[in-house]
Amino acid sequence: MENKHHNHIDSLYMRESLLDKKVMAIGEGSSTFKMLPYVHIVKIGASSFIDKGREATYPVVDKMREILKKEKLVISTGGGARSKHLFSVALDLGMPTGVLAQLAGEDALGNAHILGTLLSPEGVIAIPPESIGHLLPLFLQAAPGVIYAGMPPYSIWEHPSKKGNIPSHRTDSGAIILAETFGFKTVTLVKDVDGLYDKDPKEFKDAKFIDKINVNELEKMNLKTLPFNRVVIDILRNNKSCTHFQVVNGNNPDLIEDSINGKHVGSIIHNDLYEG
Amino acid sequence: MIELLTKKLLNTNLEDPDLLLGTERYKSNKILPEANVIKIGGQSFMDRGRKAVFPLIEEIKENLPKHQMIIGTGAGTRARHAYSVGIDMGMPTGVLGLLGTFVSIQNAKMIHYLLADHGIPYIEPGGFSQLPLYLKERNAAIFFGMPPYTYWQRNPEIGKIPPYRTDTGCYLISETYGTKNMIYIKDEKGLYTNDPKKDKNAKFIPKITAGELMERDLDDVVVERSVIEMMTSAKNGRQIQIINGMEKGNLTKALNGEHVGTIITSN
Numbered sequence: 206m207e208n209k210h211h212n213h214i215d216s217l218y219m220r221e222s223l224l225d226k227k228v229m230a231i232g233e234g235s236s237t238f239k240m241l242p243y244v245h246i247v248k249i250g251a252s253s254f255i256d257k258g259r260e261a262t263y264p265v266v267d268k269m270r271e272i273l274k275k276e277k278l279v280i281s282t283g284g285g286a287r288s289k290h291l292f293s294v295a296l297d298l299g300m301p302t303g304v305l306a307q308l309a310g311e312d313a314l315g316n317a318h319i320l321g322t323l324l325s326p327e328g329v330i331a332i333p334p335e336s337i338g339h340l341l342p343l344f345l346q347a348a349p350g351v352i353y354a355g356m357p358p359y360s361i362w363e364h365p366s367k368k369g370n371i372p373s374h375r376t377d378s379g380a381i382i383l384a385e386t387f388g389f390k391t392v393t394l395v396k397d398v399d400g401l402y403d404k405d406p407k408e409f410k411d412a413k414f415i416d417k418i419n420v421n422e423l424e425k426m427n428l429k430t431l432p433f434n435r436v437v438i439d440i441l442r443n444n445k446s447c448t449h450f451q452v453v454n455g456n457n458p459d460l461i462e463d464s465i466n467g468k469h470v471g472s473i474i475h476n477d478l479y480e481g
Numbered sequence: 482m483i484e485l486l487t488k489k490l491l492n493t494n495l496e497d498p499d500l501l502l503g504t505e506r507y508k509s510n511k512i513l514p515e516a517n518v519i520k521i522g523g524q525s526f527m528d529r530g531r532k533a534v535f536p537l538i539e540e541i542k543e544n545l546p547k548h549q550m551i552i553g554t555g556a557g558t559r560a561r562h563a564y565s566v567g568i569d570m571g572m573p574t575g576v577l578g579l580l581g582t583f584v585s586i587q588n589a590k591m592i593h594y595l596l597a598d599h600g601i602p603y604i605e606p607g608g609f610s611q612l613p614l615y616l617k618e619r620n621a622a623i624f625f626g627m628p629p630y631t632y633w634q635r636n637p638e639i640g641k642i643p644p645y646r647t648d649t650g651c652y653l654i655s656e657t658y659g660t661k662n663m664i665y666i667k668d669e670k671g672l673y674t675n676d677p678k679k680d681k682n683a684k685f686i687p688k689i690t691a692g693e694l695m696e697r698d699l700d701d702v703v704v705e706r707s708v709i710e711m712m713t714s715a716k717n718g719r720q721i722q723i724i725n726g727m728e729k730g731n732l733t734k735a736l737n738g739e740h741v742g743t744i745i746t747s748n
Contacts, residue, residue: 214558214561214562222701223561223564223642223646223674224701224702224703224705225676225700225701226639226700226701227700227713229637229639229642230639231638231642232568232640232642232655233639233640233641235505235568235569235571236571237571237573238570238571238572239574242708249709286491287488288491289487289491289495290491292490292504293483293486293487293490294483296486296504297482297483297486298510299507299508299509299510300509300510301509301510301512301656301657301658301716302509302657303653303656304512304657335607338631338632339631340635340651353549357633358629358630358631358633359628359630360606360629361609361634361658362606362628362629362630362650362654362657364711365656365711365715365718366501366714368502368647369500369501369502369504369505370505370507370716371495371501371504374633381631382634382635383633383634384577385573385574385636386573386574386575386632386633386634387573387575387632388573405494429494429496429497429498429499430494430496430497431494432494432498433496434495434496439635440635440636441622443635443636444636445636446573452736476618
């Protein structure tokens with residue numbers, strides 16, 4: 206038959222199509238090694254804090270200093286207003302989604318360097334995107350934390366968006382995928398709202414707060430606005446190690462520490478594997 | 482118009498569907514509209530050695546004066562071995578993705594050495610800004626097919642094998658650069674109702690839309706499911722063709738826009 210022409214190595218998948226559903230399911234349920242199970246990831250919203258300058262950002266940074274004395278942190282941030290401006294100019298110039306994603310990484314890097322400058326006395330610096338993955342365990346042995354530009358390295362390999370041309374994998378998604386790969390202990394998204402609402406609380410006074418929700422329910426609600434990237438819903442659903450994340454209001458910086466300590470102080474979004 | 486868009490983007494939640502749909506009016510430029518992305522299969526092609534690869538290299542060389550080719554490579558047998566060992570040792574999907582990447586790098590470098598005498602470079606993800614120059618100067622460049630997601634590879638719906646592999650990485654290059662063709666070179670004529678290597682009754686499907694293909698929910702497909710899913714939202718990459726590269730002349734025909742395998746369209 207055909208297969209005799211193949212030069213195989215014997216292993217579980219040989220002579221099988223990796224696109225066969227039965228083959229794809231191999232490994233389902235097997236345990237995954239957690240690389241950094243004691244590390245917390247905190248994503249600081251750039252629009253919520255850095256874009257508002259010192260008054261909004263310094264209290265959050267002060268709180269991070271405090272936490273860094275006790276806990277190992279991976280801190281990420283996004284591009285905020287500059288990325289939105291970039292999207293506008295780039296769309297007008299006819300740039301495709303992948304190029305928008307590539308360029309937005311630079312805004313996030315700029316903001317990572319601002320945080321890195323402020324946390325330098327603690328030995329916490331902004332790591333170049335190409336080093337963050339492989340060297341993360343080493344950095345975290347050497348320093349209490351690291352900062353990285355939160356855009357996942359999808360760049361020109363960004364997926365076409367289901368609606369429109371804005372890249373769908375942005376910094377919230379990046380934090381949640383990284384947490385899954387490294388097996389981080391907690392994921393906290395720090396925003397300037399208390400968490401998830403059924404409507405945009407900045408626009409609607411009667412918006413209802415959602416303190417805890419399963420991703421499948423959240424998807425069904427089909428909310429018009431979300432305080433995080435919508436693609437996070439798809440990502441979290443398939444996660445095995447990182448089964449939930451919490452959105453907290455960083456205008457009360459104590460909540461960041463509470464979230465890291467496992468307290469329910471904002472909105473918890475979780476998948477079916479979440480126990481809590 | 483740009484002032485209005487800036488204002489909207491700055492003041493609206495970036496997940497607002499109305500805002501997002503509004504951006505669709507900004508049609509993206511086709512950055513390399515004359516180029517073709519070609520993917521050489523790993524298990525289906527490279528692993529067969531010179532018998533399969535040498536005639537294909539000859540055909541690529543014959544087409545160099547006429548067509549621009551961005552050539553990506555699959556991973557294949559060694560990636561499967563790595564996935565197998567990796568899963569047994571508890572590696573997360575993000576690490577399995579890296580292991581697959583290393584194999585597609587090996588295959589890309591071998592294709593590079595086979596085309597080196599024609600001045601064809603191998604480029605890494607960071608080198609794509611040189612791609613237009615290489616295409617203008619030499620009409621081709623070689624890259625490894627895995628998207629460089631590294632530790633940011635998302636989990637699959639079932640199991641642990643990275644869902645975004647070399648078919649996807651190549652497809653996304655054709656989508657972002659707005660290339661003329663996306664051609665997958667495999668060892669089958671194209672898409673069948675089942676794996677034709679195992680099921681003699683499998684029927685050939687010459688043309689199908691991505692939507693129909695998703696509805697059929699076949700047990701086995703010839704191209705990564707994520708490509709088919711992405712095609713339903715494609716802006717540029719609205720058509721792909723899977724061809725049997727074991728038959729001499731198929732690549733040339735596909736480059737000339739002929740239908741020789743299975744064509745999957747966005748709609």
